[in-house]
Amino acid sequence: MDKNKIIQLLPDIAAFVTVVESESFSHAAKKLGMTPSGVSRQISRLEKELQVQLIKRSTRSQSLTIAGQEAYQYGKNILQQAQDVVNIASKQKQDIEGILTIASPKAFCRQVLQPLLLEFVDTYPKLQLKIQVTDKPIDPLYHDVDVVFRLTNEPQNNLVAKQLATNDLVLCASPYYLEKKGTPTHPKQLAQHDCIYLGETNTDNQWRFKSEDEELKVTVNGRYIVNHTEMRLDAALNHFGIAVLPAFVAQKALQSKALTEVLNDWTLLDNYQGTVFMQYLPNINMPYRQRVFIDFITERFSSDLRKKLSNCN
Known part of the structure; x- marks a missing residue:
């Protein structure tokens, strides 16, 4: 035709x-x-x-x-x-208004997203931004959320998945603790240390490690077990043991030498790591405020911010 x-x-x-x-x-x-x-x-x-x-x-x-x-x-x-x-x-002139709802894991939202969200709201004063801060799985359709941020290697497959950065996990402890208890040189030595872990499931104290030629699982123990990232950070800073933390949470403490990374030649295989995805429902009639937000976040995830999520040194 x-x-x-x-x-x-x-x-x-x-x-x-x-x-x-x-x-x-x-x-x-x-x-x-x-x-x-x-x-x-x-x-x-x-x-x-x-x-x-x-x-x-x-x-x-x-x-x-x-x-x-x-x-x-x-x-x-x-x-x-x-x-x-x-x-x-x-579109170049219209005011961005209405309600936009997003969801994000707690530590990621507090440590990384919050400054960007404040900037976005300040830029568009007629917009109302609703933020759900939760580590529980969120489905945009079921929970009526416009945009979901996820730290995972398996994004929800019925949603658009926009890759923003990668997030690594690190093991770290205070210099005082390591001087007192010794610095582990192999994951098996963690069994003799106080470890600060999540405790959400019965297997959270089973840490899996991978190197170039070896993969193993170590059962760790500790006196302080908490599923709040910033509380694990505080515990490590107060010499309670070796904590598992997202790189973006530990970054400042590592740069100031308040914490020291251990076993950095091993990769820790655990939840709450992997790629940072921004996900949303596929929609040709997407509200303009949502499109603007997606573009805004994508632009703000510059090379420096990506580096913050994957490199503590």
């Missing part, structure tokens, strides 16, 4: 999308300022040109055929893209 013919079909495509979304010819006709018979002729003309039935009609109901379902998705995208063209100029 040539371009001129496609252009001629655009009003019919718009009428078809309106009928589907209005769920009736009469309601669609009111929106389009036409008669129901006029809308019906447009749909028939579109079906004739495409050589396929799009809508099954009866005296009491209408339903989409399989081809109609596919045509509706394409048609809806065409209209949205046309709207985007019309809005190019106004």
Whole structure:
């Protein structure tokens, strides 16, 4: 089909999308300022040109055929893209307003996201930002959240996954503790140390390690067990033992020498590490405030911020 013919079909495509979304010819006709018979002729003309039935009609109901379902998705995208063209100029000037809801793990939100979120809210004073700070799994559809941040190697596969950075875990302790108890040179030696671990599950004290030529699991013990990252940091700073921490949490303490990294030639295999993903529902009609937020966060994750998440030295 040539371009001129496609252009001629655009009003019919718009009428078809309106009928589907209005769920009736009469309601669609009111929106389009036409008669129901006029809308019906447009749909028939579109079906004739495409050589396929799009809508099954009866005296009491209408339903989409399989081809109609596919045509509706394409048609809806065409209209949205046309709207985007019309809005190019106004988008540069329009105020960002409404409610935007995000969710993020606790430590990541406090240590990394918070300055960016404050900057975003300050930039768009008509916007209301709702932040859910939780380490529990969040599903955007079920929990009515626009954007979810995850630290994982397995992002939720039915969502758009935008990779922002990587996050490493580190083992560290205070110089005073290491001077008193000794510095481990192999993961097996951790069994003789006080270790500060999560304690959320029965296996949280089983730390898995990997080097170039070896992989092993070590059962650790300790007197201070807490599933709050900043409390584990405080415990390590107060000489309670060797803590497992995200790199971005330990960074300042390591740079100031208040903490010392141990076993840095080994990789700790544990939860709450991996790639930092920003995830959201695929939506061609995404609210503009959400698009602006996604672009804002992506731009702010500069090389320096990525380095903060993966390198403590």
